[in-house]
Amino acid sequence: MNNFKDIKSIYDNQKSPEPTKVPKELKKRIKKADHLVNNSHIKNIIILSITALAIIGIDLFYFTSTSVLFEVGIITMIMALVIRITIELFSYRRKKSLNILCQSDQFISDLKAFYQWRKKIHKYPTYLTFSLYVIGVGLLFIEFYKYLSAFWFKFFLVEFVVIIVVLIFFIRKKIKKEINTLNEMIELYEI
Amino acid sequence: MNQSFNTLYKENYTKVYRLCMTYVSGNEALADDLSQEVFVKIWQNLDQFKNESQVSTWIYRITVNTCLMHLRKIKKTQEKITDQVPESLYEDQEDDRDERLKMLRACIKKLNEMGKILISLVLEEVPQKEIAEAVGLSNENVRVQIHRNKGKLFKCMTSKKKQNA
Numbered sequence: 629m630n631n632f633k634d635i636k637s638i639y640d641n642q643k644s645p646e647p648t649k650v651p652k653e654l655k656k657r658i659k660k661a662d663h664l665v666n667n668s669h670i671k672n673i674i675i676l677s678i679t680a681l682a683i684i685g686i687d688l689f690y691f692t693s694t695s696v697l698f699e700v701g702i703i704t705m706i707m708a709l710v711i712r713i714t715i716e717l718f719s720y721r722r723k724k725s726l727n728i729l730c731q732s733d734q735f736i737s738d739l740k741a742f743y744q745w746r747k748k749i750h751k752y753p754t755y756l757t758f759s760l761y762v763i764g765v766g767l768l769f770i771e772f773y774k775y776l777s778a779f780w781f782k783f784f785l786v787e788f789v790v791i792i793v794v795l796i797f798f799i800r801k802k803i804k805k806e807i808n809t810l811n812e813m814i815e816l817y818e819i
Numbered sequence: 820m821n822q823s824f825n826t827l828y829k830e831n832y833t834k835v836y837r838l839c840m841t842y843v844s845g846n847e848a849l850a851d852d853l854s855q856e857v858f859v860k861i862w863q864n865l866d867q868f869k870n871e872s873q874v875s876t877w878i879y880r881i882t883v884n885t886c887l888m889h890l891r892k893i894k895k896t897q898e899k900i901t902d903q904v905p906e907s908l909y910e911d912q913e914d915d916r917d918e919r920l921k922m923l924r925a926c927i928k929k930l931n932e933m934g935k936i937l938i939s940l941v942l943e944e945v946p947q948k949e950i951a952e953a954v955g956l957s958n959e960n961v962r963v964q965i966h967r968n969k970g971k972l973f974k975c976m977t978s979k980k981k982q983n984a
Contacts (some may be wrong), residue, residue, distance in 0.1 A: 632972075
């Protein structure tokens with residue numbers, strides 16, 4: 629090992645594939661990447677929008693005569709979904725604006741800024757939307773009280789509380805994991 | 820799939836693959852995966868290529884940025900791969916060549932991210948001016964950093980060779 633030429637010769641001696649045509653696997657990958665629906669943000673937006681539309685539909689066509697409290701509950705739930713959809717839209721647009729063609733030092737700082745922003749939107753907005761949704765469902769329960777027998781009302785109430793507790797546990801765990809991952813990523817880009 | 824993309828793929832795949840391979844310390848599956856991702860990005864941005872710069876500079880930039888984008892995946896995979904070089908170098912020429920290559924990759928892995936990028940491009944014989952254009956550093960800064968990283972690499976290779984002697 630006398631000079632850099634020796635290192636270069638080691639590198640040059642490696643075996644490298646020399647393809648003669650674009651493989652099927654890459655063609656499939658390109659096709660998949662071209663479809664908007666394969667993006668995770670877009671998938672979330674579609675699911676959340678369907679949920680919002682279903683709630684509106686049920687409210688308009690199923691529960692025709694309801695109280696003000698019930699409507700406030702529905703609006704609160706819709707608000708939670710709208711906030712989440714907006715966040716997902718912003719996140720999608722921000723990710724899309726990452727320019728792979730820019731110079732690497734700029735790309736590194738853009739990536740870092742993106743993950744810092746993701747960290748911000750992960751914690752409190754998630755708690756806010758979840759709380760709004762739970763409050764909304766809670767308000768609906770007051771209306772259900774009028775129509776359900778005491779047994780079924782208690783049954784659904786207990787079920788609701790159990791689901792909420794389990795969800796809080798999982799959401800907290802997921803947020804913690806996501807924040808740790810994002811911290812790890814931000815650290816990686818401290819180049 | 821248009822003809823220009825096919826030509827671009829055939830003419831540049833080897834370069835892209837070798838760059839990714841250096842960056843991921845010789846993990847063939849990951850290098851192939853990243854190379855494919857690079858060509859997906861090339862396909863998506865084909866209309867944005869302007870003849871202001873060379874197509875190679877444009878492709879190097881996409882390759883480096885794609886590797887940077889998947890830094891976490893690369894690090895996770897690398898954690899599973901040991902950077903230890905086998906105890907002895909074999910007499911067989913092919914094995915000896917492989918071991919030296921593994922040694923080189925283990926040494927490149929020890930460099931910081933910018934060092935890895937610069938050395939990978941130098942090993943691919945990319946002119947300094949093109950490197951500066953791809954990474955966004957000044958010519959002088961690139962020259963200094965390449966010199967520094969070459970020194971680190973040389974030192975690492977020499978010490979590894981001594982260990983195996």
